[in-house]
Amino acid sequence: MLHDDAAGRLHAVQDQIARATRVAGRAAEEVTLIAVSKTHDAAAIRPLIAAGQRVFGENRVQEAQGKWPALRGETAGIALHLVGQLQSNKAGDAVALFDAIHSVDRSSLVTALAKAMDAADRRPPCFIQVNIGDEPQKGGCPTADLPALLGEARQAALPVAGLMAVPPAGVEPAPYFALLAKLARDHGLAELSMGMSGDVETAVTIGATHVRVGTALFGAR
Numbered sequence: 001m002l003h004d005d006a007a008g009r010l011h012a013v014q015d016q017i018a019r020a021t022r023v024a025g026r027a028a029e030e031v032t033l034i035a036v037s038k039t040h041d042a043a044a045i046r047p048l049i050a051a052g053q054r055v056f057g058e059n060r061v062q063e064a065q066g067k068w069p070a071l072r073g074e075t076a077g078i079a080l081h082l083v084g085q086l087q088s089n090k091a092g093d094a095v096a097l098f099d100a101i102h103s104v105d106r107s108s109l110v111t112a113l114a115k116a117m118d119a120a121d122r123r124p125p126c127f128i129q130v131n132i133g134d135e136p137q138k139g140g141c142p143t144a145d146l147p148a149l150l151g152e153a154r155q156a157a158l159p160v161a162g163l164m165a166v167p168p169a170g171v172e173p174a175p176y177f178a179l180l181a182k183l184a185r186d187h188g189l190a191e192l193s194m195g196m197s198g199d200v201e202t203a204v205t206i207g208a209t210h211v212r213v214g215t216a217l218f219g220a221r
């Protein structure tokens with residue numbers, strides 16, 4: 001059910017987050033709503049900014065570079081999160097533009113990001129993306145490789161805030177969210193980037209600190 005105005009859609013998602021945090025005995029402020037604006041242009045994004053949303057997500061560096069410098073010039077306090085796959089040769093651009101990077105999934109990217117952060121003297125928090133269902137076609141590091149990758153990231157002084165995952169499509173996501181939460185706990189990581197338009201409440205109930213919502217805020221892509 002999609003409200004026909006941006007403020008209505010935003011309030012509906014905020015209500016879902018509030019409800020789920022109440023059920024879980026958490027504070028609503030513990031959850032950051034990332035409005036995933038990929039494929040949507042500035043005209044579609046402005047109403048959400050006008051409604052008060054300040055945290056946005058994009059999945060392509062180049063697309064974000066084309067849209068966000070101008071939008072940021074219009075409104076102060078915008079935070080931009082990269083939620084899509086990152087090529088190592090774009091690490092410098094990503095570090096310059098984004099305030100958080102949710103898609104660290106391999107050694108070569110750890111190395112490239114650490115180097116880019118040193119060069120820019122800018123350290124946006126990172127999430128290690130885990131292929132939580134160990135699906136062959138999916139991004140993210142294999143679950144079994146997480147300890148080694150995390151070790152490399154810490155060795156490289158990458159600011160690792162937590163874990164991110166996209167559970168397999170078409171099945172109940174709760175067990176995958178619970179597994180990601182357990183992995184984060186086991187490794188002493190506080191942040192959990194999980195939950196999208198279809199499963200925000202489930203993810204928040206299980207401990208999400210960042211939900212990444214596109215369709216429920218912008219309509220279908």
Ligand SMILES: *Cc1c(COP(=O)(O)O)cnc(C)c1O
Pocket residue numbers: 036038059083084166196197198212213214215216
């Ligand atoms: C597109 C995207 C989302 C948002 O998905 P919706 O189902 O539209 O809410 C969340 N996370 C990632 C990694 C995405 O690429």
